[in-house]
Amino acid sequence: MVANTQIIFSKIPTTWPVIGEHITVNKTDFDLDAPLADGEFILKTLVLSVDPYMRGRMRDPTIVSYVPPFLVDEPMSGHTMKEVVKSKSSLFKEGDYVYGLGTHEEYAKLNDELAKAYGLVLRNEPKTNGIPVSNYVGILGMPGMTAYVGLYKIGELKEGETIYISAGKVKKRTSGAVGQVAGQIAKAQGLRVIGSAGTDEKVAHLKEIGFDGAFNYKTEDTDQKLTELCPDGIDVYFENVGGKMLEVVLQHINFFGRIIACGMISQYNLAESEKVGGLMTIVARSIRFQGYIVSNSPEMEPQFLKDVTQMILDKKIKYQETHTHGIENTPEALLDVLNGKNFGKQVVHA
Template structure:
């Protein structure tokens, strides 16, 4: 008999999540059937998307999210005992899964070589593919262009900036502390702006006197309004997220639509699973860039499954640099 722990969405979010929104429960895991496997969580992910997405789920649901888990028992030939899988199992320690059911199938992690398994939730997982496909497929950067990344010190933004450098662009990162800005410079960003202390518009003019060609937007709100005002004609904007208003009751963003018309900008939002048929392409390319020393990563690790809400809330308030991960 296996006893699983799980975090329940106990109270609907209103503003920034608090401890009252979560409840820790236990349950006995059923014996596996044919074509199923039992997996035990090793690393769990906390990501910004969880805040708005959970509003679609009823109170009492298990919190959503991805994890790296070890297969303990298996009656499925493609998921052998001892293998490590990446799956959207939610905030739970043990999961019985039939991988042949559902649209987003778990997958056995490829060989990361000397790199840690936790990267399967970051640069070698969903955030890495979000940066890889979301930037390259939508912005289509050209050598010599200027790229701005908001939320630049996060799991996705930090990778977008480095991929832009690999593609020969000048990169400007916007982040929320001087420490994060210094880290971004250490991994190759040409310029950084601390949005909490600087005049973003003035600093952006200095860093990009000829304007901005590509903008990878993780935050929305006032920052995006300012960047759009300095986009070049035929600029491209990839909209990954709007974290600035995730904890608001209603978004209060000035409409920048005139810039889209007069400058003939192209803006496109996306979900990374648009490219699910090419998923391993992104993982393999990002791993190759890591091994070549072209792509660097950072993880902010919270120890203990019991501390998942703390790690989640800390990530939403900017407490992480790079990917936020929970280690069981």
């Protein structure tokens, strides 16, 4: 028997989730020595990712959305790197690293059928390539791939163009993890990269990682800063949809501009969406405004991993992570993300 700490979704919050009420930490036991049936294996969590979209999963399960709801009294889940500690699986052997949707608990028993259903895949590269395991739930995981898919599926990047990357006007939508990757990939493709963020510290960081310009949308005037920083207009806009920010960007967007409407946004914001004017610009300037959800583009994953791994190995990309240690601190880490307190990608080491 080993101790097994689990993060349990214990109650559906109506507004802000409260630790101990809506999210609870459960300590239980796990029998590592119980015999495994054919196809079964045991995973131990190495790192897990906490992301803004998780708030959208903490909902009444009868509400249909693009991400499945968390189930009350069950462990929460998300993208994880886990290690196989025992195996009678035909897919994974002992010692393998596995990436995919996994439960927020130290140990879990699965079988090959479930592994396929969850889309778990072998990810042994960090054992030998020197890249931290935590990168595999961030820049090399779903957030990095969200940036990559948006840029290459919708962005139609052309050298010399200007891309503007907004961290979003609403805190809960902040996705620094995606934005910083998107900006650096675009930079490597020869674009002029402009960003905005909600604190001076974050703005400084964007400049540090190579953005050609950045501003604080809370203390500076967006229209004026875009005029100044994007003198030739905006060709590509990477955003978390909507509101006043979009309306201002539409005034700066060039003919044939692309608006990448990023797929990490929380569905729960739908009800409170701000109205947007000036949409006729979409016709008048032949704009493509397209939403996407990263999980619908699995065919792009091999190329994404190849390209971004190489960028990391060549030190062509800088990536900021906030590390939390101890799976029992996952609830606090999640609340920090929802509050926009995290700096770069928030990960938890189990």
